[in-house]
Amino acid sequence: MEIVKPAIAGTLESSDCQVTVEPGDGEIDFTLKSSVINQYGNQIRKVVFETLESLGVGSVKISIVDKGALDCTIKARVEGAVFRSAGQMEHLPWGGAIRP
Amino acid sequence: MINAVGRDIPEEILEMTGKEVFHGNNYFDGYVFQKASPSTKCVINSNGSKVIESIHEALVKCEIRDGMTLGFHHHFRDGDYIVNMVMKEVHEMGIKDITICASSLGKAHDPLVKYIEDGTITNIQSSGVRGKIGEAISNGKLKGLAIMRSHGGRVRAIETGEVHLDISFIGAPTCDDYGNCRGIGGKSNCGVLSYSMVDGDYADKVVAITDCLVPFPNFPAHISMTKVDYVVVVDEIGDPEKIATGAAKPTKDMRKLMMADYCTQFVVNTPYFKNGFSYQTGVGGASIASTISLAKIMKERGIRMRFGIGGLTKPMCDLLINDQVDALLDTQDFDLAAVESVKDLRHFRISAGQYASPFNKGAVVNKLDFVILATLEVDVHFNCNVVVGSDGMITGAQGGHPDTAAGAKCTIVITPLLQGRTPAVCSEVTTVTTPGESVDVVITDYGIAINPRRQDLIACMKEKEVALPFKTIEELRDMAYSIAGKPQKVEFGERIVGIIESRDGTIMDVVRQIKPFEFSEK
Numbered sequence: 017m018e019i020v021k022p023a024i025a026g027t028l029e030s031s032d033c034q035v036t037v038e039p040g041d042g043e044i045d046f047t048l049k050s051s052v053i054n055q056y057g058n059q060i061r062k063v064v065f066e067t068l069e070s071l072g073v074g075s076v077k078i079s080i081v082d083k084g085a086l087d088c089t090i091k092a093r094v095e096g097a098v099f100r101s102a103g104q105m106e107h108l109p110w111g112g113a114i115r116p
Numbered sequence: 117m118i119n120a121v122g123r124d125i126p127e128e129i130l131e132m133t134g135k136e137v138f139h140g141n142n143y144f145d146g147y148v149f150q151k152a153s154p155s156t157k158c159v160i161n162s163n164g165s166k167v168i169e170s171i172h173e174a175l176v177k178c179e180i181r182d183g184m185t186l187g188f189h190h191h192f193r194d195g196d197y198i199v200n201m202v203m204k205e206v207h208e209m210g211i212k213d214i215t216i217c218a219s220s221l222g223k224a225h226d227p228l229v230k231y232i233e234d235g236t237i238t239n240i241q242s243s244g245v246r247g248k249i250g251e252a253i254s255n256g257k258l259k260g261l262a263i264m265r266s267h268g269g270r271v272r273a274i275e276t277g278e279v280h281l282d283i284s285f286i287g288a289p290t291c292d293d294y295g296n297c298r299g300i301g302g303k304s305n306c307g308v309l310s311y312s313m314v315d316g317d318y319a320d321k322v323v324a325i326t327d328c329l330v331p332f333p334n335f336p337a338h339i340s341m342t343k344v345d346y347v348v349v350v351d352e353i354g355d356p357e358k359i360a361t362g363a364a365k366p367t368k369d370m371r372k373l374m375m376a377d378y379c380t381q382f383v384v385n386t387p388y389f390k391n392g393f394s395y396q397t398g399v400g401g402a403s404i405a406s407t408i409s410l411a412k413i414m415k416e417r418g419i420r421m422r423f424g425i426g427g428l429t430k431p432m433c434d435l436l437i438n439d440q441v442d443a444l445l446d447t448q449d450f451d452l453a454a455v456e457s458v459k460d461l462r463h464f465r466i467s468a469g470q471y472a473s474p475f476n477k478g479a480v481v482n483k484l485d486f487v488i489l490a491t492l493e494v495d496v497h498f499n500c501n502v503v504v505g506s507d508g509m510i511t512g513a514q515g516g517h518p519d520t521a522a523g524a525k526c527t528i529v530i531t532p533l534l535q536g537r538t539p540a541v542c543s544e545v546t547t548v549t550t551p552g553e554s555v556d557v558v559i560t561d562y563g564i565a566i567n568p569r570r571q572d573l574i575a576c577m578k579e580k581e582v583a584l585p586f587k588t589i590e591e592l593r594d595m596a597y598s599i600a601g602k603p604q605k606v607e608f609g610e611r612i613v614g615i616i617e618s619r620d621g622t623i624m625d626v627v628r629q630i631k632p633f634e635f636s637e638k
Contacts, residue, residue, distance in 0.1 A: 030536055031536055031537065051507075051536065051537075052506075052507070052536070052537050052538060052603075053507075053633045054506075054507045054508055054604070054606045054607070054633050055506060055507065055537075055538065055603035055604050055606060056537060056600075056601060056603060056604065057604070057633050057635060058604060058635060058636050058637070059601050059604070061635055061637070083536070084536030084537035084538065085537065086537060086599065086600060086601075087601060
């Protein structure tokens with residue numbers, strides 16, 4: 017998928033994360049602020065990269081402010097931001113690019 | 117050297133401090149020592165008043181100089197103005213290398229960070245530190261070692277002479293011109309002055325600071341004039357709203373209420389729940405809720421409590437009002453109802469030493485049946501951590517946690533399984549503050565684990581077929597990890613910035629400098 021315009025998903029509430037995506041320069045530019053970075057920083061990075069890969073996103077500037085979200089939440093917020101960025105609000109590929 | 121809770125205490129720290137590693141709770145039972153003694157400047161011809169003009173004058177008269185140790189109490193909690201007022205003056209006088217020996221420090225003391233950075237303060241000894249001071253210490257800004265000691269441990273350290281207080285400052289809600297201090301009767305009341313009593317007995321110089329000078333005699337005095345050198349009157353000693361809050365509304369958080377209910381069910385099914393039992397709880401939402409639900413069952417079954425210890429809040433004082441308890445023993449008051457209750461004749465003020473010191477002829481924690489505590493982390497060895505956050509930052513205080521846990525027959529720790537994403541039940545706590553040998557039961561929202569050391573309690577619950585979700589502590593940890601993912605071990609720098617002192621003065625654990633996080637893959 018192509019990141020067309022800047023988009024945001026998620027909140028700064030406890031146990032949530034706010035994901036911002038912007039068009040990239042041909043690579044994944046990842047930044048993370050997290051309340052649990054010392055314990056889960058690498059895990060969060062892994063989930064984000066896996067999610068982007070399954071969505072077919074290879075060029076994106078993605079920044080995340082995490083307030084202790086679980087992996088499933090992070091994944092959902094990344095997917096939400098990417099689909100908003102691509103302007104795709106309907107016919108979402110549940111079970112396809114969006115996997116449980 | 118590996119200590120009794122499996123922590124490796126580096127030789128350099130043992131050499132630097134002259135301390136032993138922790139050998140278990142009862143290592144010093146029967147130990148004999150000579151108590152330290154302060155110097156006393158006699159007051160014979162004082163013209164009947166000890167009131168002086170200012171904190172500056174007090175510091176001059178007390179002959180403040182570089183390298184001194186200053187004592188403070190934390191009864192004013194987040195509303196305290198005393199520590200900052202005194203340290204501002206110390207700083208302006210250009211004094212360096214001060215050791216602060218406080219019963220605790222909190223967010224109110226964030227302004228001290230600049231004095232840590234410029235070398236005015238080079239050592240901190242406290243029950244714990246929160247806020248910016250915690251961050252400063254974790255970032256290696258304090259020149260010396262921070263020493264975290266429990267409320268009982270502070271008294272022990274002072275009475276053995278391990279720390280000598282040169283000048284102690286007592287924030288006094290009321291005081292007369294001859295130094296009789298009370299925690300009540302003024303405009304910034306904290307109820308009791310228990311943590312300062314050891315300062316009164318062992319500091320060379322004692323300065324009472326008040327914003328409410330009352331006529332002599334301010335009796336019954338909580339700190340006697342016989343221990344006070346000077347009295348200073350200031351405009352405000354603290355923020356009354358932050359010293360004693362209004363009664364906290366009973367929690368409506370269903371998860372906390374469920375844990376409180378588990379706790380009460382457990383308590384009433386132990387053999388200790390009978391007429392004449394004793395009880396203490398912390399001030400967390402779940403702990404307070406369990407006191408409320410316990411009071412209900414006590415009433416239903418006609419069971420009376422002999423005494424309650426605090427850290428007091430309204431629900432404990434309500435037991436007194438409703439005649440469900442014979443006596444309250446008080447070291448600190450958290451809300452206005454508790455402050456008000458101090459006037460009750462069955463509400464007794466006790467010193468921190470009487471409360472919790474392991475180095476006297478027996479403290480009241482040793483007479484406790486139940487204590488209900490919270491924790492930041494508890495591990496599969498039942499070790500608790502109440503000082504260092506799971507991210508490695510110093511963020512809490514020992515308080516009376518290790519003291520009451522060691523003393524009580526049944527120590528119950530309540531914590532949600534996950535604090536946000538962070539598993540509260542884990543394989544190994546970041547830092548050990550309370551040893552697993554002191555902790556009998558862990559109650560979470562996902563189940564309850566009894567320490568295998570307490571086969572008697574396990575058998576008791578089985579025999580009575582108590583309908584609670586019992587699990588092993590490993591099962592609780594596994595559940596936490598299956599939800600949140602297994603946390604990565606926090607990486608620390610090499611430098612040791614603080615030690616967690618056991619209540620008997622041995623080393624329970626060390627705290628290392630924090631290290632900025634780096635991804636393992638770029």
